[in-house]
Amino acid sequence: MTLGYMPGFGxxxxxxxxxxxxxxxxxxPQRCAYGLYAEQLSGSPFTAPRGTNERSWLYRLRPSVRHTSRFRRIEMPFWKTxxxxxxxxxxxxxxxxxPVPIPAESLTFVTGxxxxxxxxxxxxxxxxAAHVYLATAPMVDEVFFSADGELLVVPETGRLLFATxxxxxxxxxxxxxxxxxxxKFRAEPVGGPSRGYVCENYGAKFTLPDRGPIGAxxxxxxxxxxxxVAWYEEKDTPTRVIVKWCGQFNACEIGHSPLDVVAWHGNYAPYKYDLRTFSPVGAILFDHPDPSIFTVMTAPSGEAGTANIDFVIFPERWMVAEHSFRPPWYHMNIMSEFMGLIYGQYDAKETGFVPGGMSLHNCMLPHGPDKSAFDKASHADLKPVKLTxxxxxxxxxxxxxxxxxFxxxxxxxxxxxxxxWTGLDKNFRADRPVWPDPSETR
Incomplete structure (x- = not known):
């Protein structure tokens, strides 16, 4: 599989x-090679500025107008909008x-x-919307697409193959x-069931955040x-097409696979990213910077600096700040935060937050390290240490x-x-400006 750079960035x-x-x-052209049809897939208004204009030209066996027949409403009771x-x-x-248990029943990426x-x-x-997906079976002779937004898929258990x-x-x-x-795509778990998270973005597409003073x-x-790279399926067998539109699900039956694009060019395409290639930056003297330094992608809103969605990760990294509380500090935030753990241990929650688990801290609800993480960080020997x-x-x-x-x-x-957070009691002593030694009793 030969791969290129990410779309949407020039x-x-x-x-x-x-x-x-x-x-x-x-x-x-008047006549495409191989008898193909030319078709444009637009991810932005035609008149969007050049830097945000997204479209791809597809050359396919049949045009997408052949991918619909008489739709009928179907129910996906656990997928909400x-x-x-x-x-x-x-x-x-x-x-x-x-973590949500992986069921024994047959569920596809869509029905799960x-x-x-x-x-x-x-x-x-x-x-x-924030979802958990539970995929125990492949989509067979079935494809899906969403008119409501793009899907950011974060696997936690097992692998997924998307044929798009x-x-x-x-x-x-x-x-x-x-x-x-x-x-349009079809999903299938590889080598066993797959579980993970999905962010369904209704707004502007994800893009890379500006680095500002960080530089290039x-x-x-x-x-x-x-x-x-281009790949196509010439398969003339009955296929079900499922469409999500304004929270409703509709399906129709067609006589062939719609995954039939032989060639394409443009900047509107699916992509993948290995989170382990993220290059963290942080304090190298003192203090713990804002978590915005861990932003992988952002979906902007109409207000500068206030995202529709930020996708943030907390990966392996060195902790070297001197005379500093190194875990995330206690805070209240105008943003609402849905967190998940892919693997390992989160440094601010050493117990209770496990791979496959989730947490939610809504706007202006205070949160931060648990009692054990606070005590450990408050009295740690501040040598360089790597979170792995x-x-x-x-x-x-x-x-x-x-x-x-649900x-x-x-x-x-x-x-x-x-x-x-029980036990985070008052340590204040007006007669003792120095932090008490942990061995002392009060």
Whole structure:
């Protein structure tokens, strides 16, 4: 699988599965090679500025108008879309869940989607939804596409192969895949069941954040984002096409596979990224910087510096700051944070937050290290230490995240989560300005 750079950052790609399938010098010739049809897939308005204009030209066996027949409504009862506000009865507060068990029943990437939170409004193309996917079976003679937004897929257990109109992408734990709005694909677990997380982005597409004073290097580098080469399926067997549109699901039957693009060029395409290629930056003298330094991608809003969604990771890294509290500090935030753990241990929550688990801290709800992490960091010998074998992530949005009934009634919802801060009692002593030695008793 030959791969290129990430779309959407000034790149324009071309790839063909048959020699000469791509026309030269024009996009839509009178007659395409091999009897193909020319078709444009647009991910932005036609008149969007050049830097944000996204489109790809596809050369395919049949045009997409042949991918629809008489649609019928179908139900996906566990896949919810904003606005989705239910009276689940839970009071406001920080929340944390154990991993959702992988079931024995046959579930595809689509039927196994379980929505945890929704935020914003799909009708006005703002906000997001956070899902868990449970894929135990492949999609067979079936494809899916979403008109509601792009899908950021974060595997935690097992691998997934996405066969898309523009090529094939395989991802596993430590990698992500992004499937653009409107792109048809089929998903299948590889070598066993797969579980992971999905951020459904209703708003502007994910892009790399500006680095500002950091300069030209570090964080996520464009060269590490990969797009697939052209691949096509000439398969004239009945296929079901499932479409998600404004939170509704519709399906139709067609007589062939729609994954039939022989060649394409442009900058609107699926891509993958290995999170272990992220180059962290941090303090090398004192203090713990804002977590924004860990932003892999951002989906901008209309307000500068305030994202529709930030996708943030906490990977392996050296901790070297002197005379500093090194874990994330206690804070209240205007953004709402949905976190997951892919593997390892998160340094601010040493127990209770396990791979496959999740937490939610909504707008202006305080959070931070648990008691044991606070004590350990407060009295640690501040030598350089490397955090290894860890990968946590966060879907952070400017909009409040509303719980679904599924999330509110999961058996794995930890009703004692807030107890992790029990014991963070007053240490204040007006007669002792120096922090007490941990061996002292009060």
């Amino acid at each position: 790149n324009d790609f071309e790839t063909e599965a048959l020699p000469g399938a791509l026309p030269q010098g024009q996009n839509s 904003a606005p989705h506000v239910v009276d689940h009865g839970l009071p406001l507060g920080p929340l944390r869940w154990d 989607m379980r929505t945890m939170t929704t935020a914003g409004d799909v009708y006005t193309q703002v906000g997001m 109109e523009l090529g094939r992408i395989e991802v596993g734990p430590g990698e992500i895949a992004v499937l653009p709005r409107g792109l 290097n570090c964080l996520a580098n464009p060269r590490d984002f990969k797009t697939p 074998g860890t990968m946590a992530f966060m879907f952070e949005t400017r909009f409040p995240q509303q719980l679904t009934d 999330a509110a009634t999961l058996p794995g919802l930890q009703d004692d989560y807030a107890d992790c």
